[in-house]
Amino acid sequence: MKRPVPAAAVAAAGVLLAIQASGHAQASGGSAFGPTSNPILFVHGYNGDPGNWNTMADRFTTDGWPSSHLDRWSYDSRQSNATTAQQLAAEVDRLLGATGATKVDIVSHSMGGLSSRYYLKNLGGTAKVDAWVSLGGPNHGTDSANSCYDTSCTEMRIGSGFLAALNSGDESPGSPRYATWWSPCDTVINPDSSVSVSGAANTRTACLGHMALLTDATVYAQTRDMINR
Structure with missing residues (x-):
């Protein structure tokens, strides 16, 4: 026969559960955006557009980032990546001026890296960038670029002069924090090892397609936590 549980013990347990539930609700519902959070510049990939970032940007909004700090930037993805970099430099300066921040975080997809x-x-970006993220970036080339012929596309080919220069010396220069995410099921970036950058935190994801890197909840959470330090 079971002994009755004293009323005081039941009450104490109820209070403990209430405190735990309250703490959990506060943790899950609180804003991740804080005084040290930077504006984010999103850089899409080849033939991409700002809409590629909608899911991720919406999640940042839910986590407290104001719309002024979420820049879904666009550019002509057919031009040389060096030309795009010059335009990106101007956009970083514009974003810093608009927000009053001293540094930005860059989150890139594919060729945007x-x-x-x-x-x-x-171009001096290490002084203005706190964290750099590459989601499925062809940082050391991809064989899928062999079938397209825009200037930017030829620069993505394995062994291109552009990549040789980009990867010469220090692959992660300066003080920014570098991180990449790569998927073993990404059929656009071949080989998979192309994504990883020396000196960066390189993370293997679950079996995700190339575009799914932009919408996966786990990749988002890891990206948010990496840049928001």
């Missing part, structure tokens, strides 16, 4: 890395390495 190349122009943003060029900016960091060659």
